[in-house]
Amino acid sequence: MTKKLLLLIVLPVAWFVGCATFPDAQSTADRAEHMVREAHTITGPDLNRRTVQDASQQACSAVGGAKLTQQQAAVIVKAARDNIQYPTSGKLAGDWKIGARLIADGRGQRIINGKVEALKENGALCINCHAMDRQEVNAGNLGPALIGYGAQRGNDEAVARYTYERIYNAWAFMPCSNMPRLGANGFLTPEQIAHVVAYLIDPQSPVNKLQ
Amino acid sequence: MHSAGGFIVLVAVMVLALTAHPASAQNKAGGLVKNDGLTKHDDLAVGRQMLAEDNPGELWVERGRRLFHEKRGAKNASLEKCDLGLGPGVVKGVFAQLPRYFADTNKVQDLESRLLTCMVELQGFKREEIIRNRFGTLDRDSDMEALVSYIGAQSNGMRMDVRLTHAQEREMYKAGEYLFYRRNGPLDFACVTCHGDSGKRIRLQELPNMTKAEEMREIIATGWPAYRGTHSTVRTMQHRLYDCFWQMRLPDLGFASDLSVAITTYLNHSANGGVIKLPGVRR
Secondary structure: OHHHHHHHHHHHHHHHHHOOOOOOHHHHHHHHHHHHHHOOOOOOHHHHHHHOOOHHHHHOOOOOOOOOOHHHHHHHHHHHHHOOOOOOOOOOOOOHHHHHHHHOOOOOOOEEOOEEOOOOOOOOOHHHHOOOOOOOOOOOOOOOOOOOHHHHHOOOHHHHHHHHHHHHOHHHOOOOOOOOOOOOOOOOOHHHHHHHHHHHHOOOOHHHOOO | OOOHHHHHHHHHHHHHHHHHOOOOOOOOOOOEEEEOOEEEEOHHHHHHHHHHHOOOHHHHHHHHHHHHHOOEOOOOEOOOOOEOOOOEOOOOOHHHHOOEEEOOOOEEEOHHHHHHHHHHHOOOOOHHHHHHOOOOOOOOOOHHHHHHHHHHHOOOOOEOOOOOOOHHHHHHHHHHHHHHOOOEOOOOEOHHHHHOOOOEEEOOEEEOOOOOHHHHHHHHHOOOOEEEOOOOEEEOHHHHHHHHHHHOOOOOOOOOOHHHHHHHHHHHHHOOOOEOOOOEEEO
């Protein structure tokens, strides 16, 4: 009788331990974070800091995609809004012709054999993910097409400001968006962003030449 | 490669064929791709198809076969005693089940990190030397790329079958899943940023959706090792991950690092059931 009872207890426990049990979330996170710290042996601490997450990146990293509560989303938006810097000139729309060069430049900050690529400035990376000029076939589609952006929205101060802020920190509008926080992360300067804004909203820009 | 000249001629002929008859060539998608409202002919897909029918990667398979059986290194030994998971010297079917746990190293290892162990322990090569030559250049072939090509091809026709029977394998799988979604770096990227949706491209480069088993079975089972046309060599999964980290603006990914093996464990497991056909062919 007691033997039977013992088996009834032992068998399920043995099954539970022996079978495919996955580690819990905390030990998985600890293990994976340890791997991140150990994975980059060519570069020094200054470059390896790039792998350290800020609070917003952490909140956006949930397995299966971040499902933010309203409160979590508000925290990310506030952090993003609080640090937007503007060009010293105050001009949010720069020169669309400089913008045209920047949007097609996919380079900047890449590391190979322990060294960051040497460039005068980073490219703005835009057409890696967005169609902008309908004549340009070599554009990605990870982000929405922006063909006719200014033609649809106009080019007044409010549009320029919204566009500038959206590029400076996309998470101020859409927390955990796939779009990098290009200004906030220091990848683009405020002046570079203003040139990209001009490329998007200037009536003379190829973005807004629809015929 | 001694046959590089012949291959260049082959490519030239294919380029000519593409420009001469673009409309007659067909790929799986009928040779047409949609590009934001514009429809254009997908020459790249046609080129891939043509390359796949006469895959230069076969040269790496043959070189890898020779290297595997040749006595080499300080210990003048072949790799015939190398245990890749199914016993010493067994190459057939090992790719299908990797990464897996190995008792002698007490680690989960992918094909590259396991070969590294064998080349150091059995053949007496220096670890740093193998790592320095992990990626071939136009001037110097990589033994690692050849060996991975050979061993990968010995699972052709079999199905991916990463089992996660050992506790450490399950730990690696979960860590890989965690890392796949981990956003970091100056561009806030995680793997999922580019590989979380179907039909997406960076510029014209198509991106597999790695959250979808159907696409994973295809991409992993026919993916790396693969002959890369733009690199004129076979690249391995370790190189693919290294290249992604470079694009993500992250520091150089350590060859055979636990991080790389964790991601590969997660991805390969998600491809279970996919029919293996290696080496693949990529842009």
